Structure formats: structure tokens, C-alpha cells
Amino acid sequence: MNIQMKWYxxxxxxxxxxxxxFVFMKLQALWIPVLHIVGSLLIPFLLAAxxxxxxHPIVESLNQRGLHRGLSILIIYIFFFGGAGFAFYKGIxxxxxxxxxxxxxxxxxxxxxxxxxxxxVNETSTxxxxxxxxxxxxxxxxxQWLDDVLAATMSFLMEIVNSILTIAxxxxxxxxxxxxxxxxxxxxxxxxxxxxxQQGARxxxxxxxxxxxxxxxxxxxxxIIGVLSSFFFWFAGxxxxxLLGAIVGITNVxxxxxxxxxxxxxxxxxxxMSVKMVxxxxxxxxxxxxxxxxxxxxxxxxxxxxxxxxxxxxxxxxGEEVGGILGLILAVPVLVIIRAALIHARDHIIHERRKFL
Numbered sequence: 001m002n003i004q005m006k007w008y009x010x011x012x013x014x015x016x017x018x019x020x021x022f023v024f025m026k027l028q029a030l031w032i033p034v035l036h037i038v039g040s041l042l043i044p045f046l047l048a049a050x051x052x053x054x055x056h057p058i059v060e061s062l063n064q065r066g067l068h069r070g071l072s073i074l075i076i077y078i079f080f081f082g083g084a085g086f087a088f089y090k091g092i093x094x095x096x097x098x099x100x101x102x103x104x105x106x107x108x109x110x111x112x113x114x115x116x117x118x119x120x121v122n123e124t125s126t127x128x129x130x131x132x133x134x135x136x137x138x139x140x141x142x143x144q145w146l147d148d149v150l151a152a153t154m155s156f157l158m159e160i161v162n163s164i165l166t167i168a169x170x171x172x173x174x175x176x177x178x179x180x181x182x183x184x185x186x187x188x189x190x191x192x193x194x195x196x197x198q199q200g201a202r203x204x205x206x207x208x209x210x211x212x213x214x215x216x217x218x219x220x221x222x223x224i225i226g227v228l229s230s231f232f233f234w235f236a237g238x239x240x241x242x243l244l245g246a247i248v249g250i251t252n253v254x255x256x257x258x259x260x261x262x263x264x265x266x267x268x269x270x271x272x273m274s275v276k277m278v279x280x281x282x283x284x285x286x287x288x289x290x291x292x293x294x295x296x297x298x299x300x301x302x303x304x305x306x307x308x309x310x311x312x313x314x315x316x317x318x319g320e321e322v323g324g325i326l327g328l329i330l331a332v333p334v335l336v337i338i339r340a341a342l343i344h345a346r347d348h349i350i351h352e353r354r355k356f357l
Contacts (some may be wrong), residue, residue, distance in 0.1 A: 044166050048173035052181065055080060058176055073178050083173050088167075091242065098243045102269075109272050155341055157325040197347065206340045208312055211333055217300040222252045225292055229262075232284045238270055248285060252292065254328045255312055261325075311335065 024031075055076050059191035063073035124183040177184065192200055226249020244266045251262035264320060270277035319331030 033107040040166075044170050044173060047179055048170050051080075051170070051174045053212070054219070055174070055178060056181055057212070057216075059181075070179065073175060076176065076178075077171065094242050095246065098308070099242045102240055102243065109268075112272050167209065199344070203340060203344045206344065207337055210340070211336045215333065217297075218253055221292060221296045221300055222249045224296060225249050225252045225288055228288055228291075229284065232288070233266065233281070236277070236280045236284065238281055239273065240269055244269060248288070255316065255332060257316060257328065258310075259285060307335070307339070 058076055059069065059072045062075065063069045067075075068205050189197060189201075226245050228245075229248040230242050230245025238244065247265050248259075248262035251258040254261065263282065266281040266285060267278055270281040312335070315331040315335040316328055319327035319329075319334070321327070321328065
């Protein structure tokens with residue numbers, strides 16, 4: 001086949017691909033509902049798979065110590081799902097109540113901030129008029145942003161409550177995944193093409209070695225920080241302590257920038273009470289971050305990533321640019337997978353070159 005024919009084939013393939021994509025986009029009304037149904041069906045299995053990934057090492061550890069696998073799973077279930085069920089039963093209604101109260105009081109809080117701004121404007125009357133307008137626009141934008149965030153959070157929590165049947169199925173799916181983990185692993189091994197088995201197993205082992213311990217440790221640290229934050233906010237008398245503690249705990253999963261993001265809602269709420277509460281909220285958040293950075297993370301997470309902080313910061317900035325808050329949360333796991341893939345590809349190329357020397 002000459003070069004001209006090769007280019008004809010390539011152009012024909014690109015044209016065919018373009019036509020297929022064009023038709024695919026035109027048929028969105030048909031495949032988007034199907035995709036939505038498939039996604040709804042897959043979510044319980046994906047969540048159960050994630051829970052299985054978290055709990056499997058503990059089950060294996062108990063099993064290796066002589067405990068029957070079924071009994072090991074039962075013990076883990078009592079602690080994990082028992083604790084999660086109790087937290088869900090007690091926490092979700094309280095969170096919904098605090099969110100509703102915060103939503104109802106949001107206009108009053110915005111009015112308080114406007115009054116604060118007016119006081120600042122009166123004190124700085126000699127400043128250029130444009131600065132005052134920008135401050136006013138900033139307050140209006142913050143009020144709109146707060147309304148949007150509260151509405152989205154309330155909708156998310158109500159979806160969780162409405163999906164109680166789906167949530168109830170997850171423990172049963174996770175149980176069978178834990179019980180038949182070795183059989184599933186063997187099935188995946190035989191379903192993988194023979195030439196990819198060894199390389200795929202090594203790649204997954206490398207990812208799990210660094211990412212697995214990081215995820216498990218980070219989630220435990222976030223849980224501890226969230227519980228402590230809620231307790232200290234409540235003890236200090238700061239309103240919406242459970243909600244603010246949950247935000248601090250969730251944002252703590254983001255390295256470096258998480259504490260700053262988590263402190264913002266606490267400071268905003270505390271500012272509607274008094275300057276003393278603002279200082280208290282800052283002291284609580286940054287004291288807990290000192291505890292997390294110097295005691296909890298080194299003890300629980302350790303140095304499982306083996307990455308330079310500059311690489312992590314770059315990944316976080318890229319993740320925020322691409323996916324916002326979700327991008328910040330997923331940035332480090334994606335970075336770990338990309339690094340493992342690059343190292344694995346490099347080793348494979350070196351190995352292939354040596355075969356021809």
C-alpha cells in the first residue's frame with residue numbers, strides 16, 4: 001500500500017469518526033436517559049466496591065490471624081456499618097435542621113454583613129467611590145453564592161434521604177464482595193488478556209501500595225478532625241456546629257488548601273455573632289490543623305505518597321482549574337495513578353529495549 005492510499009484511509013477513518021460523533025450527539029435525547037438509568041444502577045455497586053477496597057485489608061489481617069473469614073467480615077460490619085448507621089440516623093436529621101435554619105436566616109446574615117460594610121464605608125468615606133461599589137457587589141455575590149450552596153447541599157441531603165432503599169442495599173453488596181473477593185480477583189485475572197496480566201497486576205499493586213494506605217488514613221484523619229471540630233464549635237457556642245464541623249472534616253481531605261477552605265464558612269457564621277467568636281473559630285480550626293499536621297497525619301497516614309509537596313500543590317491547582325472542589329479532592333489520587341503509570345511505562349520500555357540488545 002503506497003503513502004497516498006494510507007492517507008486516504010486515515011482521512012476516511014477521521015471522516016467516519018466525525019460522522020459517528022455527530023450522530024451520537026444528535027441522539028442525546030435517546031441515550032442520556034439510558035445513561036442516567038445505568039448510572040443510577042451502578043452507583044450502589046461503585047460505593048460498595050469502594051467500601052470493600054477500604055475494609056478488605058482489615059478482613060485479610062483478621063483472617064491471617066486465624067479468624068474465620070465470615071466472622072471477620074461480621075466483626076468489621078458491626079463496627080463499620082453499625083457506626084455509620086448510627087451516625088446517619090442521628091446526624092442527617094440534625095444536618096437538615098441546621099441547613100434549613102441557616103437557609104431561613106441567610107437573608108438576615110446578609111443584612112448584617114451589609115450593615116458592617118456600611119459602617120466600613122462611613123469610616124472610609126475618603127476612599128474612591130469605585131471601591132465602595134466593589135465591596136457592595138462582593139457582598140451581593142457572596143449572598144447569592146451562599147444561597148446557591150445551601151440549596152445544593154439541601155438538595156443533596158434530601159436525595160440521600162430519598163435514596164434510603166439504595167443505601168440499604170450497599171452493605172449487602174459489599175458483604176458479598178468481601179466474602180468472594182478472591183473469586184472476583186481470580187475472575188478478573190482470567191478475563192484480562194494473557195499478555196497484560198503480569199503488567200496489569202504489577203501496576204495495580206504499585207497504585208494500591210501508595211494510594212490505598214493514603215486514602216484509608218486520610219479518611220480516618222478527616223473523620224477525627226470533623227468530629228473534633230463539631231465538638232469544639234458546639235462547646236464554644238458557635239451556631240451550626242455540626243454543619244461547620246462536617247465542612248471542616250470534608251475539606252480536610254484536600255492537602256494544604258483544605259484547612260483554609262474549611263475555615264471560611266466557620267468565620268462567616270462566627271462573624272454574625274461577635275468578633276470574639278471569629279477569633280475562637282480561627283483558633284479552633286488552626287489548632288486542629290496543627291494537631292492533624294504534626295500528630296494525626298504522621299501517625300496514621302505517614303509518608304505513603306512519597307511525593308514532593310510542590311508536585312502535590314501543582315496537582316491541586318490543576319485539579320481546581322479542571323473540576324473545582326471535586327477536582328481538588330480527586331487531584332492527589334489521580335496524580336498517584338499517573339505517576340504509577342509513567343513509572344510502569346518507563347520500566348516496560350527499558351525492559352523491551354534490553355530484549356533487543
